[in-house]
Amino acid sequence: MARIVIALGGNALQANPKDTTAEAQLITARQTSEAIVDLIEEGHEVIVAHGNGPQVGQLVATYEAAALINENNPIMPFPECGAMSQGYIGYHLQQSIRTEMRKRDVNKEIATIVTQVIVDENDSGFKNPTKPVGSFFTEQQAKKLMTEKGYVMKEDSNRGWRRVVASPLPKAIVEEPIIKTLVEAGHVVITVGGGGIPVIDKGNGVLEGVAAVIDKDFASGKIAELLNADALVVLTAVEQVAINFGKPDQKNLSRITVEEAKIYIEEGHFAPGSMLPKIKAALTFVEAKKGRKAIITSLGKAREAIDGTAGTVIIN
Secondary structure: OOEEEEEEOHHHOOOOOOOOOHHHHHHHHHHHHHHHHHHHHOOOEEEEEEOOHHHHHHHHHHHHHHHHHOOOOOOOOHHHHHHHHHHHHHHHHHHHHHHHHHHOOOOOOEEEOOOEEEOOOOOHHHOOOOEEEEEEEOHHHHHHHHHHHOOOEEEOOOOOEEEEEEOOOOOEEOOHHHHHHHHHOOOEEEOOHHHOEEEEEEEOOEEEEOOEOOOHHHHHHHHHHHOOOOEEEEEEOOOOEEEOOOOOOOEEEOEEEHHHHHHHHHOOOOOOOOHHHHHHHHHHHHHOOOOOEEEEEEHHHHHHHHOOOOOEEEEO
């Protein structure tokens, strides 16, 4: 049996992008839990990671809208919104996975770790923030926020002005020892939700949260590396990675090497905003140690992908 880190894509939390309610997310989480417990039931050690793009955006937008109605309503800082999203997504997942395990008489416990991820304050991402978050504002409102809050605001496709934050790479995971302890004890752990809460190490044990978004695939790869996992499974909306995607000569990939994947990256086959970070995270994990594998596939094919009959497998 294997130690597996599963990185859940957005479709594993919100099946219908137009319905972003908490109620809809809980229903989807219950469906997602079935695929996860399939692997747990087979005896695999499973660690769950997930994104939080829509959720943290909703939280930020809610506080921003409240402040526009009444300036006495404080805007919640971005790291705190990330922590809130970790908590409520984790709650939905741990409740759903626990219920599914009890249905199948799987005697394991599960917990969500509110996870801080250390980033480098000199990361190039901070020099040119590009990740849009929260509400749209008028130019006048945006300039006021830039002056009063120090936000970086950019015009977004003539739809208005929007805050942008950095997307730095993860360097270390603060709660690593706790996560390792729980995993070694046989528990199921949900961690690095939304890529983790980005923090800067100020020295002498002091951590400071920063307004940034860590890519959940890179964070999932980092925790998989630290836990010495056998496999990193990145779940997305498609069953397999493809080259020439969407073109008449599209070719799905079943098994590729690190070298082949690097060639495909150089040829520009993977979109920067979707498949490229998944491929890069997979390569970083696989290259760090012989014998590891990364799998990219859909939620419904997770079990078959572990068995080698579905998905795209990347090996060294």
